[in-house]
């Protein structure tokens with residue numbers, strides 16, 4: 061049974077809304093157990109528990125929020141070197157398009173890589189013009205259908221990789237399920 065953690069910080073609810081969509085997407089893969097944790101309520105046990113995690117933060121000055129950074133700097137510091145090999149991805153909400161969401165995702169990914177996690181991107185498109193190549197992104201609340209779909213796709217892909225990597229379920233490899241993918245053109 062693949063275990064997915066959706067860990068997020070959200071000051072005003074927008075990244076929290078993304079987290080719920082990411083969790084919905086992860087839940088689309090049968091046999092996946094999904095745990096959603098706000099960062100202040102999260103503990104290192106949540107990270108140890110999971111096989112894969114999606115980490116979300118509001119974009120703050122172009123990077124992850126200090127509260128999310130603090131979780132990895134302080135709560136997780138003593139666990140460094142003990143949680144390697146989990147599948148991981150990122151998502152972020154900013155105040156507007158071009159506000160630095162992808163840079164914030166990269167800053168989250170940098171932290172995740174430092175912990176030895178297997179960070180991935182998504183080639184699929186959500187609708188015609190929306191991707192989550194570097195993580196799911198939103199401008200404020202995820203309202204647009206394509207943005208909501210991108211959040212779900214990220215969570216779904218995370219659960220697929222967890223199924224493949226942690227549980228050896230080759231049937232869940234995205235390339236084995238072309239009917240479930242949407243590529244441009």
Ligand SMILES: Cc1cc2nc3c(=O)[nH]c(=O)nc-3n(C[C@H](O)[C@H](O)[C@H](O)COP(=O)(O)O)c2cc1C
Nearest residue numbers: 070071072073074075118120121122154155159200
């Ligand atoms: C300290 C601070 C820094 C911010 N920096 C940025 C930024 O660099 N770019 C941007 O577009 N929005 C920025 N914002 C706006 C938030 O990213 C945006 O409102 C986001 O949707 C908040 O998500 P949340 O509701 O999950 O907290 C900032 C907000 C705060 C409080």
